[in-house]
Amino acid sequence: MKIKKPGMRNIKTGLGVMICVLIGYLHIIDNTFFAAAACIVCMQTTVKGSLRVGFNRLKGTLVGGIIGFLFVLIHPGSPFLACIGIITTIYICNIFKINDSITIACVVYCAILLCIGENNPLQYSLFRTWDTSIGVIIGVCVNYFIFRPNYLKSIYKELRIIEKTSIELLKGEIEKGKHEDRSHLKSEITKLEQFYKNFLEELEYSPDMSCDKEINDAIKKCRQIYLHLQILEQMKDKCYLNKENYIKSKCICGGLSNDLEIKDHTSSVYNYHIGAIINNINEIHEVDENSNYEEDDVISIPL
Structure with a gap:
């Protein structure tokens, strides 16, 4: 235990x-x-x-x-x-x-x-x-x-976790051709939303903190990633990655399997959702890069 x-x-x-x-x-x-x-x-x-x-x-x-x-x-x-x-x-x-x-x-x-x-x-x-x-x-x-939590830094920490999880799910979708378990991604998004809710409540009593529109947008991107993965799960036919998405996926996944079949002008719906996931991950990454926190400052939701 x-x-x-x-x-x-x-x-x-x-x-x-x-x-x-x-x-x-x-x-x-x-x-x-x-x-x-x-x-x-x-x-x-x-x-x-x-x-x-x-x-x-x-x-x-x-x-x-x-x-x-x-x-x-x-x-x-x-x-x-x-x-x-x-x-x-x-x-x-x-x-x-x-x-x-x-x-x-x-x-x-x-x-x-x-x-x-x-x-x-x-x-x-x-x-x-x-x-x-x-x-x-x-x-x-x-x-x-006493021990007042810093929800802003916790939000950035959670965004990094969601980014990593999304990349893993994307890579599994492309390489293995099968749908991975998305439940852990959903739970992380729920945790992020709770941090953000607490952050907004604390703003009223924290004059040194400011509400960043990028955070709200990033949360929307996280939800969109989950939605696109859900749609991909409904696709039963064999789908092929186009060259553009292959190059983009290879960049954010740190490399892909060499035996992937790349075909342009086919599987347009599949590639639309793959491309949307890639774009959302990149936008989350940009927000995450702007964060500057120490590991000890990050909190967990207290019980």
């Missing part, structure tokens, strides 16, 4: 929880559990994701805290009020269109109604809101300042 290194999101989540616990020792928060739970939930792949989840959690905590406070004044731990309170909490979240906050609002409501014990209702509700808020702040700050 291949052992993988922990992802950055994994490590940052652990650090965030550690900070929550340390703050708990300083008695800045009343209940470390709520702060740690909020920190874990807020530790998303991007800073924007952390802020979005954090705000949703704060809104849910506020709604659940208010409703929990009101209902606990009537009868703490009541099964009937537990039911009515959950219905009320969900209903209010729907009214204010904060559906992403429903879960945490219900959790906070139950925490107040069922776990208050001998505590003061108002004080307990405020403490739960405060604990959660601190956890959210810690989660966002850790995600922003």
Whole structure:
């Protein structure tokens, strides 16, 4: 079994929880559990994701805290009020269109109604809101300042992998005359698209980064390569490479088999798709050559 290194999101989540616990020792928060739970939930792949989840959690905590406070004044731990309170909490979240906050609002409501014990209702509700808020702040700050991923360099790394994979598939298509497994190319393109999505989200909080149109165009070229390979797979008849595509393929593949049959003015559809793949690979290569990164700077999608 291949052992993988922990992802950055994994490590940052652990650090965030550690900070929550340390703050708990300083008695800045009343209940470390709520702060740690909020920190874990807020530790998303991007800073924007952390802020979005954090705000949703704060809104849910506020709604659940208010409703929990009101209902606990009537009868703490009541099964009937537990039911009515959950219905009320969900209903209010729907009214204010904060559906992403429903879960945490219900959790906070139950925490107040069922776990208050001998505590003061108002004080307990405020403490739960405060604990959660601190956890959210810690989660966002850790995600922003510690081990912040460089998605731009990861994109260039992924483009190089896709370029190499595409060349291998092209060479196999031409030399062996049979269709290679394209699933690994598709998975790499999916990974590239995820990196690019994260990169765009980070742009809002990274003034030193700029969105490069070439990257978006390169992703389109990757998709086109996969599409052309799919079309070639549907061709059942014997196809021949023309001289122009043979010369171009030989350049990017680092040489081809000498026993290939080269025929011009035949297999026009086949050669159209082969030529399109070659052109797209060359365009990806030009984008990749503009990148300048260190291997240690490249990240993997954290789990």
